[in-house]
Structures are given as structure tokens and as C-alpha cells.
Amino acid sequence: MGNAESTPVPAPSAVRRRQSPIQSLDEKFDAVRIDHYQPSTQATLTHSILSSGGPEHVSGSSTTQYTRELLKDSKNRLGLSALSTANPSTVLEVPSAILKDTQTFNLTIPHEGSPVTNQRSSGRCWIFAATNVFRIAIQQKYDIQSFELSQAYLFFWDKVEKANYFLESILDTAEDYDVDSRLVSALMASPVGDGGQWDMIVNLVAKYGIVPQTLYPDSWNAQNSSTMDRLLTTKLREDGLKLRAMLKDGAGEGDIAGAKETMMQDVVRILTLCLGPPPAADEKFTWEYTTTKHTVKTASLTPLEFAESTNVKKFISLVNDPRNPYNRLLTVQNLGNVWDARPVTYINVDKDVLKSACIAMIKKGLPIFFGSDVGKMSDSQKGIMDTDLVDYELGFNVKLGMSKAQRLLTGESQMTHAMVLTAVHLDEQGKAVRWRVENSWSETAGTKGYFVMSDGWMDEFCYQAVVDPSVVGKEVRDVLGQEAKKLPLWDPMGALA
Template structure:
């Protein structure tokens, strides 16, 4: 057998069967996914649920990768709407976005200082330099921001062009931070002391802060909270700090919430706690930590929390087997194997190990449909891409899709056994920075 593609091999590979020609005509005219779309799926995955929570109007992250932040703030505003009897309410995503960028810049520069003795061309430094600034995040990173900075209503720090379409700002920040890393490492190579480097880092953060103020505006230190409830009652409280506002009007104890993941790979035994090296934003904030469990445990905990009247933040691979039209997430939404005449046979563990799948997007469960035996068969998903996709912004997820592409749910520890909580709180196994479980939810609309 030749190691090259020869004329004889090309002749043997030539596609002459009628099915291939029919498929080719369809795909060349309509595109791959449109030709493979399975119309039967949407008939069974309808938007009705036995457990359904009521939320405010759908939100829209637009051209930014803030899904993790939108999803978390959607769970927070749910509490405010319920407590104050509001028709709708939205928290400022731009406010936390500002501080996330600032904290990520500091985290990156501190990571550079921590790796000064590593070679520039080595895997670790190359990984740090690959994306010193992006929009993505994780649940624990959000908690660190809220613990430190609180939250504010959207009107107290509204959206800007740079928050809704963050690419240009992120590009400028990335360029500056890579330059800063170069300057710090060069100064160290020329004999600069750690104290000198720390002083340089502070000047660098001053430049980052200036860029953020120009792009996003400067965050408020205090604000007046004013809102009218469904019955016309006007609520006003003046001079609130963002932290005081969170404590009074959201009131969730974020230390009670635990990240459960499903990573069925051989290197990650179930019922163990995991963290990821060099993953975070707030340097002194909480450690990103997960408890790896069987997929059924994630479902059980999420259902328990929703039955108790609270939504669930989750992370998944939204781009796999999903469609914006009707908002369907189902493993059979496209019949690619039948159309192409080839088999796609990797399981979940293999997809993780070989880079075919990982968590890309965060959303919120706002309901689930349980069959007559109490088992879930479809899930109600609040997205943050505006009202156009799905059914007025809501998606429906099949339970099979949950099995294959769901990676993380965040639940209150009261819905878990004492044994599972102890497993979560055990000393975590540290994963390498490039491990798939270190991925950030960052998908844009």
C-alpha cells in the first residue's frame, strides 16, 4: 500500500453510487445541516413542561462571550423578581464585565510573574499567552466577582457598544497584556528585582483600567434603587452600595452552591474533586472546583432544585446537535450519518479526550418535563441570545442530549447528600491548564 494518494487510489475512492449523487445535489444546493435536518424531532420536543418556573423577559448578550455572566445574573434576577413582585428586572452585565476584565488582567500578569523561570516557548507560557484576555468564564469566577464587587441594576451601568460587541476591546487588551508580559519577562532577564516588577505591574494595570473606563464607563460606587412592582407599588432605596444591594435583594449565599461535572474520561474518576491550574480571575477569590459525578446525579440535583422553585445554572457544548430554529437540542436533530453515508461513533469520553467536545456555553434551566414514572425526557432552557432563536428565546433539550453534551450544573449543596458534599470539599486533584475541564463558557450569539 502506498503512503501517498495515487491516481489508482483516487479511482477506487471515486463516489459513483446514486445515493451519493442525490446527497451531493441536496447539500450543494442547501448546505449540509439544512439537508440533514430531521423534521420529526421538533414534533416530540415541544415546549411544555411539568415543572416550569416563571422568569422575566429574555436577555441578550449580543456579540460578546458573556454567557456565563448572563446565565448567573439570570438566576439572581429571578430572586429579585420573586421577592419584589416585579414583572421584569435585569441586572447590569456591563458592571461585572468591567471588573472581570480588570481582574483577569491582574490574574494574567501575576501568572506571568509566577512563571518567569519557565521558557517563553514552553507549553505553559505559550498557553498563558494564547488568550490573556477573553470574555469566557466559569461559575466560581462569577462568585468571586460578586463576593468582591456586588451587583447593580442594569440602569446603573447600562450596555455600551464595547460590552455588546466586545471583540475590538478584547483585541486591544490582549495586545497590551502580551506586550506587558514581554516587558516583565525581559526586565526579569535583565536582573530586575521582584519589587520592581510588582511596581511595573501596577502601572500596567493603570493602563488596563483606563482602557476599560473608555470602553465601558467607570462602575458606580453607589446608586439609588428605584422600581415599581406589578401592583404599582413604588420601591426606593437611596445610596446603596453594590454589595449591600446584592445582600439585601438577591441574598443567595454563594458558598452554598457547588459545581457538579460529568467527565467520563479514564483520567478523572467519579466522586473526586478537581480544580485547574492557572484558571481564575480574582487572584484572591475562590478556587474553581468541581465534583465529577455520573450523569444521573447531575439530573437528580437539578430536578430537585427546580422542584423547590429555583433555576439552575449549567454549562454545555451548545454547538453540537442543536438548531436555532425552534431552539432544539437533540442528538437526532440532524441525520448526518444517513445523509453522508458515514458513521460518527465517538462516545462522550472519546470526544473529550480528542478535542471534539467541551463546555462552550452557559445557560439556565427553567423547567423540566417528567414522565409518568418521574423521569426527565426534556428540559426547558433559558438562553441569552434574545427572543429570535428558539421559542421567544427558550430552547428545549432532550434527555439524550443532556447525557451526551451536558458537562456542568451548579446546585445548592442542600440538594446533595452529606457524602457528596464531603467529596466536593476534599482536596482537589489539580488538572493541567489545557485540560478540557478548564474550558470557559464563551460562545457568542
């Protein structure tokens, strides 16, 4: 595997295209030469992959010759043998990065939740991350060693609310947008997807509360949501077209409301049969639990009363989006679950402000809900997230150098997963070195369910942290008073973890 840097490709404006016929191959490709590979023997490949028809076309014969020249080098033959027979991400892992990413931290919250949770084959990470944050306060309040909140309870109500939000959005956009417009297409793409955002959790807890998992455990469809999601998506797309047609035909408000009510009943029927009937938000449940002193106790309260210890409404969502000005309030249009409730809102800050807030939260003993692009430069089995983990440049002799802003602009990266921060290791200057991450992929992932995130990885692939307002300065808190900059639904900041 060669380690020489690749030769930059000329910008389109710099490419000189000859108008007159070119007699020889060498002359023909002098105009546009792409030397991606520099053999260790310092020999130069003279065969371009571009065809004689011009620099717009690929030549099969020239490409074949290029690969032959490529494999004359023993390093590339070794690379072929290794990279074609196994996962390149595994082959190219850097041992030194793995060795330094240890589960050793000098600043931790005093109590981590247990047991490690498992979202299984569903996209409920945001619900798991939020309930993993909530349960720590509940475990401390009720003196419980091990405890899990019902993720399925919030999942049920989120699906109901998202279905209603979708149908209202379809009615709201029917007059001004065609069905194939970008906005309506984005709405139709995922009417009731599993993912979500912090403000959506706030809406659900404020309206429905929370319950222990023992009172509403996962059904098979909660753990394996794809079939249920496909059915709901098909039904809602069909219903969306029906509502648009009714508006076009001049149907009255009463008829439209009646049709929508029938559609929502279909949604609730599907969810009830797949997930089971959930506890009522305003009715008391009886919960038996065992304290750390092995005393059995009983609590009788409503889901809304049970949620009072979470203080969910007071937390704020910081993001680091270098495409937009810092200390700026952002929101995403047409994104939400509970109609006319709290919108998805972010305070955009510099990455150092976000990290300082996270460190301050851990010093307070508080866990942190955060959103990131977990699939980048990570190993789920080892539980490591590190920008130095995989050396693609060494293996493939290519240069990879996009900035965080460029990755967002091109769709290369966005929030894909929510997890929880519970510890950080600081150097002598108080700077973060690595972070401890509680995941929701069971104890088989990482170190008994916990990951290590390098500080460099946090800079590049962490986008969001939900914190107490007390851990940021007044200039950041004052941003909440701004009129939010509205991002379109398809913006990367509209991605649902």
C-alpha cells in the same frame, strides 16, 4: 443517499505491507482495501484512494476514479445535489425529532425571569446565565415584573481582575517556564477572554456585588467586545514579555511592582473608555423601580448589599467528566480571575446524579446555571438540542460513535456555553424526557428565547450544573473535603463558557 454502514478501516497493526513489487492494481490494493461505500446495487468498488507508492500516500487518479464510481449511484447524486447547495445540518434534520421536542413541561419553577436577555456579539454567556439566575430572587424580593441586572458591571471588573491574574501568572511562571512552554503559551493565548466559570462569578460578586442594568447599561463595546479584547490581549502580551525580561535582568520587587501598576492603569484606562466608569462597589446607589402593583419605589444601597440576596457562595458546581473518577474533586491549575480567591472547583459525578440534582432544584423552584457544548446537534433558530436532530450517518454514509469521554480526550467537545434550566418534563417513572432552557441570544432564537433540550442531549453534551448542596447526598457534599485533582490549564474542563 445510501444508508449502508461503512466498512471499518483496519487498525495500523493489521495492515500488511508487501515488500515485493505488485504487478496489478487489484493485487496492489488487496493489501489495504478501504471500502467506505457499498452501492445499493451491491457492486464493489475496486479502486482504492491509496497510491501505488504504498498505503501511506493518496493517489489523485485513484481518488478521481473513486468519485466517478460513487456518483454512478442515484442516491449519491441526490445527496450531492442536496448537500452541496445548502447547510447539511439543515438538510439532514429529522422531522420526528423536531416534533417531539415541544415546549411542554410538567415540572417548572414558579417564576421565570424576564425579559429574555441578549449577549449580542460577545462571549459573556456565563455572566448572563448567572445574572439570569440571580435576578429571579431579586424580582421576587422587590416584587418586580421585569428586571435585568447589569452584565456589563461584572464584565468590567472581570476584565480588570483577569488582567491582574494574567500578569501575576506571568511573574509566577517566569523562573521555571520558557515563554514557548505549553503553560506560558496557554496563558498568553487568551489573557482576558470573555468567557468564565461559576467560581469566577462567585469571586466577582463577593468583591464587587451587583447593580441593576439601568445604572450601568451595555456600551457598544460590551455588546461587541472583539476590538476591545484584541487591544487588551496585545497590550498584555507585550507587558508579559516586559515583566519576564525585568525578572531576567534582576529587577527589584519595587521596580516590578511599579511596572505592573502602570500596566494595570493602562488596562483600566482602556476598559473605562470602552465600557464607561462603573459604580463603586462600596458606595450607595439610588435605584427607582416599579412593583407589580404599579407602585414606584426607591432603594438606596451598595452593590455589595444588593448582592446579599443571591446566596451565590453556597452553591456548588457538579460536572460529569467520564474521564475521571466520580465523587472526585477536580480543579484547574492557573485558571481564575481574582488572584488568591476561590479557585475553579468541580465535584465530578455520574450523569444520573447530576440530573437528579437538577430535578430536585426545579422542585424547589430554583433555576440552574449549567454549562454545555451548545453547538453540537442543535438548531439555534428552532431552539432544539437533540442527539437525534441531524442524521449525518444517513446523509454521508459514515459511522459516528465516540463516547463522551472520547470526545473530551480528542478535543471534539467541551463546555462552550452557559445557560439556565427552568423546567423539565418527566415520564411516569419520574425520568427526565426533555428540559426547558433559558438562553441569552434574544427572543429571536428558539421559542421567544427558550430552547428545548432532550434528555439524551443532556447526557452527551451537558458538562456542568450549579446546585444547592441540599439537593445532593452527603457522599457528594463530602467530596468538597478532598484534596482536588489538579487538571492542566489546557484540559477541556478548563474551557470557559
